[in-house]
Amino acid sequence: MSTVETVSPDAIESARVLGARNRAEILRAVSRVTQAYAADCMGVSASTVSRALEDCDRWSLMLAALGMQVVTAGSMVVDPHELTALESMALKYLETRRQQRTQEDRP
Incomplete structure (x- = not known):
């Protein structure tokens, strides 16, 4: 059985870009300490x-190919579903605040 999988040019480019970002983050961290x-x-x-x-x-490139990225220990990583939920809650809050201000401005 063959387990050969074709990788798209977009996936290769994405890994290359993320790999470069990983490399830069690692080198910045080393230069800081x-x-x-x-x-x-x-x-x-x-x-x-x-x-x-x-x-x-x-x-750095291998981590990128595995879908991983390097971030500093103090960073907060949020998955896309959590970000969507946060955006939804923020929108509801802002809409409510706008309605409250509109009501407060009425005589």
Whole structure:
């Protein structure tokens, strides 16, 4: 049995773009804390971190191909369904506030 799956050009481009974003986020994070600090936290030498960063492009692209993205630990990730629900609630709230203001403005 063959498990060969054709990947569309759009999917390849999407993974490439997300991979570049992943790579940039990783490199920004390393520059914020320095390779030496990262190495100390990991219990390895700074040169080990430096060598690991040589594979950053490949790992960033693999994460993207798996549908994953790199975000900082303080980030909040919201799935599309949660975002739609939040937008719906915000719209209802804003509509209610507008109606209240309209009623308050009436003599």
